[in-house]
Amino acid sequence: MPQPRFCRSLHSDFCIGSIVSPVLANLFLHYAFDAWMKREYPELPWCRYADDGLVHCRTLEEAEAVKAALQLRLAECSLEMHPEKTTIIYCKDRNRTGKYPKTSFDFLGYTFRPRKARNRKRNSVFLSFTPAVSKAALTNMRRKIWKLHLCNWTQTELKEIARQLNPVLCGWIEYYGRYRPSALHPLYRHVNKTLVRWAMRKYKRFKGKRTSAGKWLEGFAKSGPRFLIYWSRGTIGAFT
Numbered sequence: 084m085p086q087p088r089f090c091r092s093l094h095s096d097f098c099i100g101s102i103v104s105p106v107l108a109n110l111f112l113h114y115a116f117d118a119w120m121k122r123e124y125p126e127l128p129w130c131r132y133a134d135d136g137l138v139h140c141r142t143l144e145e146a147e148a149v150k151a152a153l154q155l156r157l158a159e160c161s162l163e164m165h166p167e168k169t170t171i172i173y174c175k176d177r178n179r180t181g182k183y184p185k186t187s188f189d190f191l192g193y194t195f196r197p198r199k200a201r202n203r204k205r206n207s208v209f210l211s212f213t214p215a216v217s218k219a220a221l222t223n224m225r226r227k228i229w230k231l232h233l234c235n236w237t238q239t240e241l242k243e244i245a246r247q248l249n250p251v252l253c254g255w256i257e258y259y260g261r262y263r264p265s266a267l268h269p270l271y272r273h274v275n276k277t278l279v280r281w282a283m284r285k286y287k288r289f290k291g292k293r294t295s296a297g298k299w300l301e302g303f304a305k306s307g308p309r310f311l312i313y314w315s316r317g318t319i320g321a322f323t
Contacts (some may be wrong), residue, residue: 088244089142091106105133105180108133108134112131112133112134114160115156115160115162116136116153116156116157117131117158119156120138121262123152123156124138124149126264127139127140127149132191135190136189137175137190138152138153138318143166143171146171147171149274150169150171150292152165166214170185170188171207172184172185172186172187172188173186174186174195174212175197175210175212176197176209176211176212177209177210177211179212189215189217189219190242191222192216192217192219192220192258192259193214193215193216193217193259193262194210194215194216194217195212195213195214196213197210197211197212197312198210198211198212198213198215198263199211200213200257213262213263214262214263215262215266216259216263216266216267218235220259221266221267221269221270224255225269225270225273227251228270228274228277229274231248232279233277233278233280234280234281234284236281236285237281237285241278241303242308242310244278244281244310245261245310245311246310248274248311248313249310249311249312252274252312252313253312255267255270255309256312256313259313267313268318268320271313271318271319271320272321274311274323275297275300275304275319275320275321275322276297276321276323278300278322279293279296279297279300279322280321282296282299282300283296294323296322297323298322298323299320300322301319301322304319
């Protein structure tokens, strides 16, 4: 049976307070949201992770009605929807061509929005509403790499740096690389450029020579041992 197509998505965060553990939040929201949605709107697909929820609606009027009803339901449970993050999104694609002010949202580290996609069988390009790693998630990953201060690891060889980085990179790639893996290229460039700065500090011959250090690492990544996981998968990335 073909899956129905939905014109609207109601995206919401529920404010339950940072002191409530995820376990307690899941238990309470199972009662406050999950069971209620199944009872009141059994025909509408929805999903929830901790306090972040998503409801698919078929029309703007339906989305507005669900939002109002959900607001009342949460108030009964001494909860409220996040005033800024709760919004109605139009899932624009080749079949939904209307004009609405909001056509994208972030959910679990992904940004869902209209993107060009290719039909390989027909060799044609069409508009699809699809996910890819969000800018906020990329910023967070780059920040975590920065906090390692790899530039100061001048007593460490590249193989050891890769050994410690790969488990972290592998986790990110396995999660965020499932959709639009090319969207992770800014992360690869950030790691590569960090390694360039590391090489400039570790090796005297590269001191003050960013281009030379970058070319050395690029050549190493292409022809030498491909220590980093994305090197081994054929994605080298930019070094300069």
